[in-house]
Amino acid sequence: MSKYTVPTFSLAMLHPKYWCVLLIISVSYLCSLLPYAIQIRFGKLLGRVVLSFMKRRTRTIKRNLELCFPDMTDAEREKLTKQNIENTGLALLETGMAWFWSNERIAKHTTVVGMDHIDKLKAEGRGALLIAVHSLNLELSGRAFGQYAQGMAVYRPNNNPCFDYFQLKGRSQGGHTLIHRKNVKFMLEALNDGAFMWYAPDHDYGRRRSTFAPLFAVENACTTTGTSLLADNTNCAIVPVVFVRDNDSGHYTLTIKEPMIDKFPKGDEHAGACFINKIVEESIMAKPSQYMWLHRRFKNRPDGEASLY
Template sequence: MMVSFKLGFLHPRYWVTWIGLALLRLLVQLPYPVLVRLGSGLGHLSRRFLKRRERIARRNLELCFPVMSEALRDALIAKNFMSLGMGLIETGMAWFWSDKRVRRWFDVEGYQNLLAAQANERGVMVVGVHFMSLELGGRVMGLCQPMMATYRPHNNPLMEWVQTRGRMRSNKNMIDRRNLKELVNALKQGEAVWFAPDQDYGRKGSTFAPFFSVKNAATTNGTFVLSRLSGAKMLTVTMVRKTDGSGYSLHIGPALNDYPCMDEFAAASYMNKVIEREILRAPEQYLWIHRRFKTRPLGEPSLYN
């Protein structure tokens, strides 16, 4: 999918967006160690202005890790906001860095797992999670193996053009996550398709299943449906920012051959366990500011105040 540039993007209502993009593009030309300090600092500062998001993150951590001490939870939230600031910088890196510069800063573990899953030109569902470095992770994965990805179109037409252009620098196509037919066709044609089933997408098309210590988390049936309709292999891909500032590690897991593809609840429970394992690689880098448990079973009160 290619989104064409439109002259309407030059309208004054987009000027603030253009200025922000220009500043981001200039900013990410700085050396990476400087960007790490800058991104972490911006994230730390943003905590003062994102109090609602901080409350959401704190509540999520209380629900998922009820025995975690308050001191440890506070430390994790502080690191999470620093990671949020880096996520903005990493978006600019993903969209504006050259391939050569991106390659300097990551290593790959388990690439042979992807090759094995794609044997005989078989489609592969690449299961991802919403780490703050997600945008850069997609760019890095595309440099290893160009693929397709599901996404939600941006509400701002200019940003839709920019993000699609940036994401397709090293990948093949972007598919609206609601377009089931196109997703299944891509998998049947032997493509690798990235899909992130770790967020709350609402009651429709979801099953309530355990996630960490939350008994009923609305979990999308997307992986279950795609698996049954396409017969594709399934594996995880997670990119983690190294704590020493030396770049990133891309982890490609082995095929999930024991995925229970005959029962929605079993499949949702299994996938949540897989997602938990990936989150625990670097919990401070996960998108805890998302209201993961906003959808409740009928009759249950909200878990957020």
């Protein structure tokens, strides 16, 4: 499989079955034109309204927080849940910002810290796995990085061809290359050629090519071994990247942390998963209210263990 083929717009996408997607994209574009202060207020309201009808997602948020932070008081978790619900709605508008804002507007609202680490790796000709997490503003973080350096991102095509066209077009802003998640051969070649690849190993991707490793207070979290596959077969550095919104100021900070060279435990998938989950924990704790807690992170369990949900 070659790198992901860019889909093209066709008249077939004007079929009524795609009108809902086209409406969502149109509204997202129009919202991106509004002043940021209005967008953030509208986004939080949207989160409260939408998730009030999505009771299962709200329960997932609360359950994840219970599992990860058992020492929190009920009041603390309730406050964090409310903030996360609001930020989930805001994520829809932040996606529009990432896809439709100009370079100048992106630069106005974002600060990148640690780009000197990337420059040094470039000079050495060393590729890097940029370890990100599924923060609710993940789309915007990739766009912010693209202001200063082109990168690659592991990508799962959307099943809806119309949405997939707009999603790939938006994520390709700044010249990024998207790599199909199953195209491991191309990933290895790219890393060996000195590419910088965005990689988010924090979700539960199923038991295939995974191991169970600790994550926060959960002893056995199903964790992909894909990081080990990529790190074991290349000379890439492991570079944690953290992207947060600075409260409601309208400003975002992308922090590129010091590269971890020769620190990743190669040849041991379980140790590698434990290593990565520590990075994931630190990234989430930078702004826990901005993480995608609505994902059922612990849905896969070891044999014989009951569901946590």
